[in-house]
Amino acid sequence: MYWSKYFIPTLKDVPIGAEAISHQLSLRAGLVHMLTSGVYSYLPLGLKVLKKIEDIIRDEMQEAGATELFLPVLHPIELWKKTGRDQVLDEVMIKFKDNRGREMCLGPTHEEIITDLVGSFVKSYRQLPVCLYQIQTKFRDELRTRFGIVRACEFIMKDAYSFDRDVEGLKKNYDRMYQAYKNVFKRCGLDVAIIAADSGAMGGDVSHEFLVPAAIGEDTIYHCPSCQYYEGAGETQVEGRDCPSCKKGKLEKQVAIELGHIFQLGTKYSAAQEAFFIDEDGQQKPMIMGCYGIGVSRVIAAIIETNNDKKGIIWPECVSPFDIEIIPIAGGDKSAEINELADRFYQELTAKGFDVLVDDRDETAGFKFNDADLIGIPKRLIVGKKNLANGEVEIKCRRTSEIKLVKIEQAMEALVS
Ligand SMILES: Nc1ncnc2c1ncn2[C@@H]1O[C@H](COP(=O)(O)OP(=O)(O)O)[C@@H](O)[C@H]1O
Ligand SMILES: [Mg+2]
Ligand SMILES: [Zn+2]
Structure with a gap:
């Protein structure tokens, strides 16, 4: 898409x-x-x-x-x-x-x-x-x-x-x-x-x-921080009481x-x-x-x-609206090449059954990154001019913010693993 x-x-x-x-x-x-x-x-x-x-x-x-x-x-x-x-x-x-x-x-x-x-x-x-x-x-x-x-x-x-x-x-x-x-x-x-x-x-x-x-x-429950035991709010006061499950923790309100x-x-x-x-x-x-x-x-x-x-949603993979977001970044004389590579990744990933979003809008890198953080797709592939000159693309994980620079030929494997 x-x-x-x-x-x-x-x-x-x-x-x-x-x-x-x-x-x-x-x-x-x-x-x-x-x-x-x-x-x-x-x-x-x-x-x-x-x-x-x-x-x-x-x-x-x-x-x-x-x-x-x-x-x-x-x-x-x-x-x-x-x-x-x-x-x-x-x-x-x-x-x-x-x-x-x-x-x-x-x-x-x-x-x-x-x-x-x-x-x-x-x-x-x-x-x-x-x-x-x-x-x-x-x-x-x-x-x-x-x-x-x-x-x-x-x-x-x-x-x-x-x-x-x-x-x-x-x-x-x-x-x-x-x-x-x-x-x-x-x-x-x-x-x-x-x-x-x-x-x-x-x-x-x-x-x-x-x-x-x-x-x-909107509901109050009680929970034991040592063993994850949960109890509903009954008629009697349970806060601070010894945990009936592990006998170690004290029940806390939640x-x-x-x-x-x-x-x-x-x-x-x-x-x-x-x-x-x-x-x-x-x-x-x-x-x-x-x-x-x-x-x-x-x-x-x-x-x-x-x-x-602070920046936005971080979807768990199983419910994320897309699996991967590809972000091509306008690069002057290299823009056509960048878009072509982004399209190629899009085709290959889609053919492998991944649901992919390409941010093809005519916007700055910062603008696209902010929106990508906001909508929270788990994996991001960034295709930009500087890395392209070294034959590389960037892969970023939304949850950990970890960034990997990988060779173009290795990007597919890095994304799907
Ligand atoms: N007004 C509402 N808006 C969104 N979800 C609701 C609403 N009311 C109930 N639900 C969802 O439907 C589920 C089953 O409804 P039910 O137990 O009948 O609701 P309630 O406990 O609010 O009377 C709830 O556990 C809740 O997740
Ligand atoms: Mg209910
Ligand atoms: Zn306990």
């Missing part, structure tokens, strides 16, 4: 009102743009990161035995009345009457919709278990939108739902999802704390939250962002919506459900929040 033909509207200055580092950098690096408070456009670079995270999630969902589908955003309120959640979620639900006079809402989550769907098809224990997921836009009329895409009114969630005939089945699905979540966050370059949590508006007994310690966190939440729902929805099946013993029973959510767009913010320096 050539920068001049792409769309990366970088900003030099910190936008007014953006406090969080991730919010500032996601705007400045041209990943997202605010339409109005809590509502964001994903620009090409941001969309690329989103898709990379989605790919990781799809891969792990498949591993966990879940199948993808796509549910509607537009819901009849009737369905929400069956569980009473039109009241529970009243504050965040975006409701309206359509032109036919039907009462509708934009989905803040999808338990009622999936329960209705699965309940209408699954009638026998032989059809269970069922585990389905989608990656889709959710709408929540958040009164306090915060930190850009961290708390938005329109955001992307991966939500999965499991249906089982018994609690053992639910526990199996829950454990597979738990493991899938661990894998997803690890592959996104995130170190998560996993905390047994309050099920809140979802109902049910067991739930776990996946959180990333970060300055902008703020964290919630990225994922999994629940053992039981029969709360299936009973209310009459999602029944006939079991082997001939008895009619409500299906036993679990639900599993990841805030996909929020993951982008968490990655930036934990991977940056």
Whole structure:
């Protein structure tokens, strides 16, 4: 991809009102743009990161035995009345009457919709278990939108739902999802704390939250600096208490962002919506459900929040929008030669399957370097006049700032290793 033909509207200055580092950098690096408070456009670079995270999630969902589908955003309120959640979620639900006079809402989550769907098809224990997921836009009329895409009114969630005939089945699905979540966050370059949590508006007994310690966190957790043990904020004061795991450290307070939440729902929805099946013993029973959510767009913010320096974002390789950025630097009479070499590297790297961005804009070296630091592609190849005279190019690592001068013939190997 050539920068001049792409769309990366970088900003030099910190936008007014953006406090969080991730919010500032996601705007400045041209990943997202605010339409109005809590509502964001994903620009090409941001969309690329989103898709990379989605790919990781799809891969792990498949591993966990879940199948993808796509549910509607537009819901009849009737369905929400069956569980009473039109009241529970009243504050965040975006409701309206359509032109036919039907009462509708934009989905803040999808338990009622999936329960209705699965309940209408699954009638026998032989059809269970069922585990389905989608990656889709959710709408929540958040009164306090915060930190850009961290708390938005329109955001992307991966939500999965499991249906089982018994609690053992639910526990199996829950454990597979738990493991899938661990894998997803690890592959996104995130170190998560996993905390047994309050099920809140979802109902049910067991739930776990996946959180990333970060300055902008809205949740408080406690952690042991000697063994990385984590604990949620219970009713009793735990700060300063001896670590129950290693018995050496003392628990410290820490703020964290919630990225994922999994629940053992039981029969709360299936009973209310009459999602029944006939079991082997001939008895009619409500299906036993679990639900599993990841805030996909929020993951982008968490990655930036934990991977940056004064100059900009430092993408972990697995979620970076590009693998390599090539920067040709205008060199007077040598410019044609420089551009040709940059193009050649672009072709060769692309042919090898790398996703490459060439900053072919007519700008100074300093300007291009600043933008490269800002958008944070892990590896950079700089083609300039002085080094070219020695038959060399420069390779720079964004994370370590390490610079290597290599012979042109050895550059490919140095880049891909
Ligand atoms: N307003 C929001 N903006 C962005 N992501 C959100 C928002 N609300 C929830 N999420 C993400 O969706 C995941 C699952 O949602 P849920 O547990 O229902 O949210 P909450 O705990 O805020 O009620 C959360 O862990 C979070 O990552
Ligand atoms: Mg939650
Ligand atoms: Zn400890």
